[in-house]
Amino acid sequence: MEYLSLYMFLAVCLLLMLGYPVAFTLAGTALAFAAGGIIAGVFDASFLNAFPGRVFGTINNTTLIAVPLFILMGTILEKSRIAEELLSSMSRVFGRLQGGLGISVVVVGMFLAASTGIVGATVVTMGLLSLPSMLRAGYSPALATGTICATGTLGQIIPPSIALVLLGDILANAYQQAQLKMNVFSTQTVSVGDLFVGALIPGLVLVALYIIYLTVYARIRPDAAPPAEEDPVSVAEVLRGLLPPLILIVLVLGSILVGAATPTEAAGFGAVGALVLAMVRRQMNLARLREAVIDTMEVTCMVFMILIGAAVFSLVFRGFGGEELIHGFFLDMPGGVMGATLVVMLVIFLLGFILDFIEITFVVVPIVGPILLAMGLDPIWLGIMIALNLQTSFLTPPFGFALFYLRGVAPDTVSTGAIYRGVLPFIIIQLLLMTALWFWPQMATWLPALLQK
Template sequence: MELFFLAVLVLSMATALGSGYPVAFALPGAAIITILLAGLSGLVFAGDASAYFHSGDPQQWLSAGVTNLRGVFWEVERDTLIAIPLFIFMGIMLQRSKIAEDLLVTMAQLFGPVPGGLGISVVFVGALLAATTGIVGATVVAMGLISLPAMLRNNYSPSLATGTIAASGTLGQIIPPSIVLIILADQLASATDQASTTRKALHKASTGELSMPSSFDVSSTSAGEMFLGALVPGILLVLIYMAYILIYAFFKPSAAPAVKVEGKFDRAFWGSVALTLIPPLTLIFLVLGSIITGVATVNQAGAIGAAGAMVMAGYRLYEGPNKKLTYVPAIIGLVALVGLAFLIKNFEMNLKSVDTAQDQMGISLGMIASGMLIVSVVWSGWRVFRTHGTLDGVMMETAKTTSLVFIILLGAAMLTSAFRAFGGEELVREFLNSLPGGFWTQFLIVMLVIFILGFFLDFIEIAVVVVPIVAPILLADPSANITAVWLGVMIGLNIQTSFLTPPFGFALFYLRGVAPATVKTMQMYKGVVAFISLQLLALGVVGFYPPLVNYLPNRAAFLSETAPPPRNPRLQYCMEEFVGRDLTDGTAGFEQAIARMQGVDLSGLPDRMAKDLAEGFAAGPEAIASLKEAFAMEDAVEEAAVIYRPKQILVRRIEKEIRKLEEEAADITTIANRMRDEEQAPRRARMEARRDAMLAEAEQLKGEIPETWEPVHDEFAKLTTAEQKARTSYQRNADKSWEAAAEALATLEDNEAFAALEGELRDLRGFIETVSETDPAGEDTVKALEDKFGEVEGAGDVKSALGKARRDLRVGKFNRETALEDYNDAVAEFEAQKVWRANAEGLKPELQAYLDGIRGTLGLRSQPRLDREAALFMASCSSTHRDISLNF
């Protein structure tokens, strides 16, 4: 019956949507009606309202839906949601202020003389509009109204013209900042948590270990990372479109002729191009650049975009009598921004850290610049408000679009809850996991379903209904080990493709609404076929080469101030690859640094320090040997995996089916044990019989596991354990090779600070001899000197002896004689250190050269952060998807 009510849920939703019922009410309405119907049917026919639910009861699932609604509603301050109205405002403002129209006209004049140039200008402007609005309908309609008449007037093929406009209009799905990417990031962040839990459970079930290494965990994503990940695929798609139009025009000039431009390419023309093109490009670079560089969050970048669009609209729509004032608000804002950038770079602008007159001056100038920026935005906003009610229209359109997004989010939360109530999520998971071919078969099926759903549903419904169900399944698979940002970009590209596909593509409907009657619908269908093929090509390229998506987010993360430290367990594999690169290409300078220290005389150092240094110098060659052994074992594992992997896949599939049967049997046992009434005895007997059948089937499946599995698994486990042991040995020895020398150098570099305390130490004797036993200053004075020695590297023994003397001077426990003995111990230790510190002064250059030689290799794990070379290598290395299924 669960399947029946699941079908009722899906059919009622599809019927409501197909009849034109608003999506915001169709989604939660179908959920509530189905849950109530299932509860009532269970109560009438089975005497239990929860009888036809996968688990729980109607009240639980209705409250779960309400909880989801409240969760979305009360957490709108989340980074991924607050940015939505800001970017919508930015895009609509640029369109209503006719800046988009100016862009198209100017680019058409610039590229017109080139065959296919008008089409290229449409793609270019479409990409710019995509980077400002991210709303397909608005972009396609604007491009259709502005560019289609011009293309038809200049004898462009109707098919090519409509195909170019429709394809360019859908770029807003993938080019950041995109509303699609923001919503996908929000949904994938939750999916990542579920996938992580699933993968940990899988690791425990497969290996028996209680905890999974963090390096095997699922990587999450954010809106900023999604923007970065989609940037290169978006640019790739634009370049593919432009290349296609140029090639088409080359072979068929009559379909995309050159356009004769009136006027000359003189200084006035180029000035007009600069004035039209530079401001929107600057705004886009400011928005995306602030996110990429980490200067601003996605929310803050959205605010920058909204304010910038208002300033640009302020001078574009100005109709006042004094034309000299046209650009004054924009100039004030530009001067304020330049001033703030200069002040932030050269002054301390944090109010809590201000402590000098210079800092005070910087804060004062910053307040003036901020005031100028506010004046610029308010002045521009007033102009937009007074000009044809533009601001009213933009605000109303922004409110409508934002409300649509959020209401659908709320409705989808209820629908998802109902889908899970009837076991839909598990049904999908079981179906995908049962498919032959592993992850890639699952992935292709999911992408095909999303592609088809794109004919009927808007991107919001797909993102909030489908993605939460399928994403955890795909992300949890260790054989692909994909990143959430890659999956999000692939889904975004897929949704974009479906928007073009006849006969239901949304972009085609939008364009049909503004296209003249002379353009036939079949011509539009014919025109988009080539662009659909190009999008599928781009989808295949991005799928085949994940670094196109993963590299930029990784690069930004590893080069940022908040980059993970080199000791982060998730980084170790790539860090070892980085060090191993020097071993294989013959440029391992750190080997020479290690060899040079082997013959250094350490006899003048204290025994403990000399021993630590000797062990540290010896650990370097051991680390290199361990790393080479790890690489050799890695090759051995890969070689053995050819035979082991098919058997592992078979056994893990059988074990998964066994676990499923045993878990279901345990659930049935729990439910049956609660049925103690005589009236429930027949149903209990049926459930117990079903449980026994499940357990029998599980036993039968256990017999299907090959007898050779255990020895094969144990032999393979020896190889993986040996590899991990070698890697652990490398890490331990690499750390030791750095730490002893770094500690010794830090000690010697504090020689001057150590010697500077001699006078205070000598004077302390007289103080101890004369201090009164009731004077608390005795303990305080020694404590002050003790703290000073504590700040000197390597002076711990002196500090410890002074600490004993301090305790002897406590009021109530005063013992002058013992305090003087402890003081003498401190002086003796000081004298001993003074001697060996002076003798070891010549070691400083050697130790410094040694540390410099191994800093970027063996010493990399001990650094506070990655250097640029290592960070870039890490970004590249971690951009590929590494199969980790052999560890499961």
């Protein structure tokens, strides 16, 4: 009977590859297997009695309120063209340097990732704003597209990231389940704020590695990253474009880091701050505000419908004994907890080709998270590793989501092969960072532990 859970998981992956809606695929496939199991007498229907409680728990979960608020914050900043002004200012500062436009894209992409937290929005925005200017300046199409794709995926790891908000909530539940498995009764838990703090050092290191790569590459291949002919820019102009979004992001993150606000409260402050900033700059009107609210509503509805579908799937999966099957598989695996973690990371990496981070967070992490945490892994380290892993998966040809997003807005003169070649060095950089984090988990755990003292 336990193997029916694996067949159900494979059926979901197949249906998703065929293009069926994620939320309804998760719930529909699970209910179909459950109905068959009830008829065959191999599934206990009482498992589904927990579904209303799961939905009510989601409604009462104040942490998840941060999701629509952070989405609204990023959408307002996008609609108000603040990112466009920031890119223009940074390009005029760095553009006259060898590889300067690429560095500008990374810096602006970091700020955009910190404000939107959504890979697709960042890649498309940066592709529309920066790719034409980079190509006009004589940049290699491979270097230009690779830089934009890699920068766009920073939304997975740079807080406040939607991926980290969802991962933090799921891992908090997984940590409680792991403590029950180990018969440990502790008040210690993991929060979204812990993941935000833990992601700071790896995220900034990744940005620094991107900039170092672009600088070195521009020295070796000056023809691939020539200086742009930009007009001089004054310090006042740079500060006018840079300071407002920077102050907003620092206040949002800073309030979480010092414990002055929860992620939900900080998200509310960020959404209001973004609206005030857009209004002060006279870049917001009722039409743009309506677009921002509708976009936020659509993304939020998608997230929570997937969450409900994933709740049905996880209950049926557990009813078929899938959790015990995977637990036994991990315990018998050579290499112990590290071997099990490596297999999970490989599976998540491959699933990143066909599933978005939301589906993986809601479907895969609740299954493997409690088992890995019960084996002794640090929840903050595990969350950061999963976020970096997904970020790498979204970049990897031929199925990476970031590649498809950029292909949709790139001109026909840029070949798909050039995009694939351009992202390969950045994939290597991310793999190196994941390797460093594997051997030095303190990169993710040191700062949260320091702030908790």
